[in-house]
Amino acid sequence: MDKLIKWLKHEGIEVYFVDMEEVGLCLVNSNTILISNLYNELTQLKAIRHELKHFDHKDYIYLYDQFVYHSKMEYEAEQNVVKESLNEYIAFLDGDIEKVNYLKFLEDYELDSNYAPYVIQLLTKMKLRIPKNNLENSENCIAIHGFVK
Numbered sequence: 001m002d003k004l005i006k007w008l009k010h011e012g013i014e015v016y017f018v019d020m021e022e023v024g025l026c027l028v029n030s031n032t033i034l035i036s037n038l039y040n041e042l043t044q045l046k047a048i049r050h051e052l053k054h055f056d057h058k059d060y061i062y063l064y065d066q067f068v069y070h071s072k073m074e075y076e077a078e079q080n081v082v083k084e085s086l087n088e089y090i091a092f093l094d095g096d097i098e099k100v101n102y103l104k105f106l107e108d109y110e111l112d113s114n115y116a117p118y119v120i121q122l123l124t125k126m127k128l129r130i131p132k133n134n135l136e137n138s139e140n141c142i143a144i145h146g147f148v149k
Helices: 002-010 041-063 067-092 102-108 113-129
Strands: 014-018 024-027 032-036
Touching (some): 002 014
Antiparallel strands (some): 024 032
């Protein structure tokens, strides 16, 4: 997680670990992410990935309190968690998409099984556009969570 935090700092986003019940909070206008230190590292990592997506919503943050926009922004943030985690998982598998067991991935990253169709969709798109063992941007992937092969 240190590499991700260092990259965020380089991008002008500060991450602070604080005592709070909520897992994460994004202060877009302050370029700050607050993460609870009450949770394990995987939960914190997912929270950082979730909150990071809200910076894409910066120009529309004034709409966040409206139900429809709030729901859309949160949905996109959760999709970002799944997508970034999947990229990390594939990099761990040496970029071989064929080795991905989407159910094991969801279990390893403690993601809800309701994301299975989205993971399948992502994998299908990757298989169509990326040659085997050549994961796009794999050199930019920040491996943070370790797994046993």
